[in-house]
Amino acid sequence: MLFEPHYKYNECIGCTDEDKELMGCTKDGKFCGALNSELAITNATLVLEENVRQKCIWYLHKKQNPEYYWKYMINFKDLCMNTETPKFTKECSVMVNK
Secondary structure, eight states, X not given: XXXXXXXXXXXXXXOOHHHXXXXXXXXXXXXXXXXXXXXXXXXXXXXXXXXXXXXXXXXXXTTTOHHHHHHHHHHHIIIIISSSSOXXXXXXXXXXXX
């Protein structure tokens, strides 16, 4: 089986600066996240940053040790998402990545 992770992002064409800030946009609105009330995510930029970290982990390990990616994803879900207050933060990612 061939697997390639894909991550959702939005492009905010014609958005105001306030819209871009709310959606956590980077690169002048080219990459925007989304808020998620179900996961209590109020900072969409954190989700975009975590997506980049996950994509990097995949590319670094896909040939030599693809299991590392899956271990990271499972641990991230268990430790950073399955809490009362999900933590899409660099600190939680570093904790999971140990």
